[in-house]
Amino acid sequence: MPVDSTTFRTVLGQWPSGVCVVTTVGAHGAHGMTASSFSSVSLDPPLISVCLGNHLPSRTLLESAGKFAISFLGKDQAHIGRRFAGQNPEVTDRFAGLDWTMTPNGCPVLSDAVAWLDCRVAHTYPGGDHTIFVGEVTEAALPRVTAPLLFHSRTWGQVADPLPSSIQLSVDVADDDPLAQELRGRGARVRGDHTEFTVAADGTGLPSADWMAAAKLTGGCVIGYVSDAFDPAREAEVFATVDALAALGCDEIGLAEGVPASPLQVRRVLQDAKVRARPAALRVRLAGDHSLALVNALVAMKSGVTHFDTVAPGSGSAGLPLGDLLHLSRQLEVAGPIEPDLAHLRE
Known part of the structure; x- marks a missing residue:
């Protein structure tokens, strides 16, 4: 018997992950959303995957555009993660007031991201109520050195290092x-x-x-x-x-x-x-x-x-x-x- 969605989501929340903003472009300009369902797939060729809910506008736009970019967020950028997750409904333009760089593929990435990837859609697979997009990485950069932003149990956090074994x-x-x-x-x-x-x-x-x-x-x-x-x-x-x-x-x-x-x-x-x-x-x-x-x-x-x-x-x-x-x-x-x-x- 399948596990119910509430229990499944709660269990998955115990798996900590990094946070990224997925961006693409459409007829009405740039579009973006926060995602933690990101994963590396292959080193040769360089492939990554991201899963987008089928109900999201980003999913349709990304499939139509055939390209997207990933901006990895730093520990001091939880406010950006919240903005692109739709947690600030008063913000009508999620891109306003932030510094952006256009990738060679024409997708916006955060200029002060920890790192970014520019991708073209290589494969698309159905994934239940999500779609799995596999992107071939065509450009990559590390604009800023800082610790990453983490997401765990529906809470934004930072890396908490354990005590060393010796000094x-x-x-x-x-x-x-x-x-x-x-x-x-x-x-x-x-x-x-x-x-x-x-x-x-x-x-x-x-x-x-x-x-x-x-x-x-x-x-x-x-x-x-x-x-x-x-x-x-x-x-x-x-x-x-x-x-x-x-x-x-x-x-x-x-x-x-x-x-x-x-x-x-x-x-x-x-x-x-x-x-x-x-x-x-x-x-x-x-x-x-x-x-x-x-x-x-x-x-x-x-x-x-x-x-x-x-x-x-x-x-x-x-x-x-x-x-x-x-x-x-x-x-x-x-x-x-x-x-x-x-x-x-x-x-």
């Missing part, structure tokens, strides 16, 4: 300090073990490719830090600098906290910087002299960061204390270097 530490401690050798033996890294440089949020101080090539020859890890990386007024500059450091070939890219940042701002920056830094590992150098220091460390872990800079007891630095971060990781059951007996090493 890696670099500790600011003098190389001749007995603690340095103890930390190395327990899996941590001492700050002098790698080559590092710092650039301003706007990229000032970026080294040359020749300098980077010479640094790589030493065989150690090369880390490029961005100073004051969580300043909300410089977010765009920080992202551009992260892109530049990734292109330069840094092994790791560090974001240093200057003025104490809010957990919300730390999350905003790390969520996108993590994507931009790849394949380099992203690390953070958080301030430790304010009440939200450990909250920001937790937010960093939840944002997928596994590399942290800390300061050793008695170092005089204002960074995140080694003991505090180790205590937090133990409470969260995140594996890290075992805390050494700091007391006997300071006698």
